[in-house]
Amino acid sequence: MKYKCICDNSDLIECINLGSIPLVNNFKKTYQPKKYPLSMGICKKCMLFQIQKNINPKLMFNNYAHISSGSKSNVSHIKKVFKKISRIKKINNRTKILEIGCNDGTLLEIAQKKTKNVVGVDPAKNLMSKIKKNYLELIPDFFNKKNGEYLKSKYKQFDVIVALNVIPHTINVKEILGQVGKLLSDDGIFFMEGAYFFDTIYKGKFDTIYHEHVSSFTLHSLKNLLNKSKMKIHFAERIPTQGGSIRVIAKKKSSSQQWKKIYRNEKSKNVGKISTYKKAGKLIERIIFKINKNFQKLSASEKVVLLGAPARGVVISHVCNIDQKKIDFAIDDSKTKYNTFFPGKKFKVYNWEKLNKSECKNFFILSWNYKKDLLKKLKKYKKNFNLMVPFPQPKISKLN
Numbered sequence: 001m002k003y004k005c006i007c008d009n010s011d012l013i014e015c016i017n018l019g020s021i022p023l024v025n026n027f028k029k030t031y032q033p034k035k036y037p038l039s040m041g042i043c044k045k046c047m048l049f050q051i052q053k054n055i056n057p058k059l060m061f062n063n064y065a066h067i068s069s070g071s072k073s074n075v076s077h078i079k080k081v082f083k084k085i086s087r088i089k090k091i092n093n094r095t096k097i098l099e100i101g102c103n104d105g106t107l108l109e110i111a112q113k114k115t116k117n118v119v120g121v122d123p124a125k126n127l128m129s130k131i132k133k134n135y136l137e138l139i140p141d142f143f144n145k146k147n148g149e150y151l152k153s154k155y156k157q158f159d160v161i162v163a164l165n166v167i168p169h170t171i172n173v174k175e176i177l178g179q180v181g182k183l184l185s186d187d188g189i190f191f192m193e194g195a196y197f198f199d200t201i202y203k204g205k206f207d208t209i210y211h212e213h214v215s216s217f218t219l220h221s222l223k224n225l226l227n228k229s230k231m232k233i234h235f236a237e238r239i240p241t242q243g244g245s246i247r248v249i250a251k252k253k254s255s256s257q258q259w260k261k262i263y264r265n266e267k268s269k270n271v272g273k274i275s276t277y278k279k280a281g282k283l284i285e286r287i288i289f290k291i292n293k294n295f296q297k298l299s300a301s302e303k304v305v306l307l308g309a310p311a312r313g314v315v316i317s318h319v320c321n322i323d324q325k326k327i328d329f330a331i332d333d334s335k336t337k338y339n340t341f342f343p344g345k346k347f348k349v350y351n352w353e354k355l356n357k358s359e360c361k362n363f364f365i366l367s368w369n370y371k372k373d374l375l376k377k378l379k380k381y382k383k384n385f386n387l388m389v390p391f392p393q394p395k396i397s398k399l400n
């Protein structure tokens with residue numbers, strides 16, 4: 001079957017096939033067996049690396065279980081984001097800020113200490129309904145042409161537009177960036193972050209591949225997209241969040257060359273060659289094999305408890321075909337996940353208190369990007385245990 005790129009080119013070349021997995025945020029009170037095929041391909045024309053089959057976004061985002069304030073590390077990251085924005089763009093009480101994908105309003109709340117002119121857009125009605133209403137406006141919907149034009153007619157322009165982990169999640173990237181270009185003031189900044197191909201998939205971290213992550217960006221593919229929306233890259237940096245992300249600041253006019261270093265680095269890694277993406281697929285196959293071997297060892301004599309039930313963990317457990325009979329339960333910090341079934345599996349997600357009633361000595365950490373936080377917490381409940389991490393290298397350690 002031929003898949004179409006978001007640039008309309010109908011020639012996507014498959015590079016990675018991960019079989020079928022459930023929707024990674026589908027945490028429900030009943031068992032959810034439904035799975036969907038998952039593979040990625042590269043567009044020869046615009047070089048955007050993307051999911052080959054798109055699922056109706058309403059299935060994924062209208063009731064969203066991931067919450068920004070769900071972990072301390074994430075809240076502190078969002079605070080840093082706002083500091084960074086303030087350093088590049090002076091924020092005063094007249095500054096108009098728009099956040100696309102505002103989730104539970106963590107950033108909006110920080111921003112409104114400086115300016116009341118704050119607008120948030122997010123389709124997750126379950127989260128939007130809980131945000132305090134002291135903002136200019138909250139739109140519980142997708143950011144698209146319709147809402148972009150509405151915002152344009154009502155507020156004209158915004159000085160700061162933020163999209164954290166949103167642009168890689170959208171099928172209609174062209175439509176969204178087109179609206180961002182129209183809404184951004186002449187000296188405004190567009191601030192975005194998203195998982196970075198060269199830090200994630202390129203290194204075999206397949207757990208950022210899921211249906212919600214429509215594309216995996218390089219600075220090259222982002223530049224193509226931003227330029228089409230009349231924006232120029234002003235600043236780019238690699239940041240450690242989500243297992244490796246890229247932060248890009250774009251403006252309508254900029255002569256900054258700061259971002260060229262990353263751009264050149266991508267060239268030296270053959271960003272424009274299809275073989276680069278196919279090689280990543282081969283590496284992923286080898287890593288899946290290693291994770292499986294480690295898990296078999298870990299679960300040989302006793303059941304395992306999963307630490308964290310993040311989106312990436314749902315990917316790991318399904319792509320590696322982790323045997324659900326060998327899992328006791330999963331633990332997660334997000335209240336929206338308590339007492340629900342882990343997507344596509346027959347075991348449940350609980351809070352940390354559950355460990356008080358469990359004799360388990362074997363832990364598989366799915367939220368491996370928050371390993372430090374989780375390990376500290378685990379040590380309050382357990383002594384002498386085995387801990388398996390899937391990345392950066394699959395490994396089991398004995399800890400006490």
Ligand SMILES: [Zn+2]
Pocket residue numbers: 005006007008009043044045046047048
């Ligand atoms: Zn394309």
